[in-house]
Amino acid sequence: MRCPLRFCFCFSLPTVCLAALLPLGLCQQAAAQEAPTPYKLTVGYYGVSGGGLPAGPGLDVNLRYDYGSGNVWLGWFRSPVLDFSQLRGGWDRTITLGPVRVLPSLQAASGGFFGGSLAVETGDSWFVGAGLGRTNLRSYANLNFDPNDSYTAYGGYRWSEATSLQVQLVRDNRLNPDQQHVHLIWRQGVGNGERLTVDLLAKQGTVDGQFIRRVGLSVGYDWPRWFVRAAWDPKVNFTPQNMARLSTGVRF
Numbered sequence: 001m002r003c004p005l006r007f008c009f010c011f012s013l014p015t016v017c018l019a020a021l022l023p024l025g026l027c028q029q030a031a032a033q034e035a036p037t038p039y040k041l042t043v044g045y046y047g048v049s050g051g052g053l054p055a056g057p058g059l060d061v062n063l064r065y066d067y068g069s070g071n072v073w074l075g076w077f078r079s080p081v082l083d084f085s086q087l088r089g090g091w092d093r094t095i096t097l098g099p100v101r102v103l104p105s106l107q108a109a110s111g112g113f114f115g116g117s118l119a120v121e122t123g124d125s126w127f128v129g130a131g132l133g134r135t136n137l138r139s140y141a142n143l144n145f146d147p148n149d150s151y152t153a154y155g156g157y158r159w160s161e162a163t164s165l166q167v168q169l170v171r172d173n174r175l176n177p178d179q180q181h182v183h184l185i186w187r188q189g190v191g192n193g194e195r196l197t198v199d200l201l202a203k204q205g206t207v208d209g210q211f212i213r214r215v216g217l218s219v220g221y222d223w224p225r226w227f228v229r230a231a232w233d234p235k236v237n238f239t240p241q242n243m244a245r246l247s248t249g250v251r252f
Contacts, residue, residue, distance in 0.1 A: 039063065048242070051241040075087070104116070114138070117132065119152065130151070133152070150171055151171060193223065230244075
């Protein structure tokens with residue numbers, strides 16, 4: 001967060017080839033089974049507490065359309081405790097050039113925010129990738145939760161489209177270069193089009209003049225149409241507050 005509450009919630013976490021700004025965090029594109037329908041609607045609850053600041057809920061609604069080689073999406077976030085709301089939209093795509101996949105993304109939001117990312121990935125079973133994200137530093141509800149003005153490096157192994165293990169580093173390289181996230185992401189196919197995802201987060205960086213190290217956790221479960229995610233994120237977006245998140249949605 002880099003605004004009032006050092007404001008910036010950023011979107012949800014990546015999923016399988018580093019892709020765009022799911023808002024901005026050089027995310028990975030959705031891995032799982034091919035959806036029989038192109039739309040994905042997600043509703044998320046974000047509760048902040050602690051740090052000597054007001055506690056309260058936030059609500060996010062996001063609609064994504066998969067057009068084959070990429071996605072377009074539109075979202076709205078509202079936090080009564082912060083007296084803040086924001087409409088945003090974005091685009092990302094995967095471009096295959098021989099053994100290399102190029103993953104550009106763009107995002108805009110009300111209040112004059114603009115950002116983008118560019119990543120390059122290669123490999124099939126074993127894979128590696130790296131990318132760079134940039135914004136115009138305007139206020140933004142960062143629901144990606146990783147630093148946005150950052151570089152990203154990742155690698156891992158895929159046993160199948162539904163099962164993989166990946167390590168991902170996201171480090172701020174602009175305003176707060178000591179802030180970084182390291183994700184260990186395990187995805188396990190369960191059968192019948194279902195999948196379990198566990199994302200263990202290690203973060204470090206300066207929050208209000210104090211260097212912190214914290215561990216967070218996100219767990220998600222996908223059915224062929226429905227999905228649910230739950231997460232605990234201490235010192236969310238490198239602010240004094242902690243966040244609990246719960247989101248659910250449907251593909252149609």
